Amino acid sequence: MPDIAKDYFEALERLKRGKPVNVPKGTKISNDSVSLEAGRKRGTIKRSRPIFSELIEAIDAAAKAGAKPRDGMRERLDEAKAEAARYRVLWEEALAREVSLVKQLWDEREAWAKERAALTGGKVTSIRRTGRE
Known part of the structure; x- marks a missing residue:
């Protein structure tokens, strides 16, 4: 059994180094991935088997150590995306205000044209001088 x-321990070390032979690179370290890397079937490492107790502890420790903290570049990218989304919302709100103001101006001009037509009766001739006299 020690063999x-x-x-399994050699398979675990290959996974830690990122140089697996039987599983794809970047595979998350788990009992099943170590089993597959060792050339065995999935589920062969079980907590109920005392021979695997040290191995399971080593796998758990490697899995915790292998959980990479958030990448600095990824974090900056996420912040930039959030800022871009915020500015997009502000831009869309500004466009909505502009459209609202244009519609209000249009409505006021139509109302003024109707009021002017009502005041002048629509049949008034201009009495301005042309300056040719």
């Missing part, structure tokens, strides 16, 4: 544990 079996040795195979």
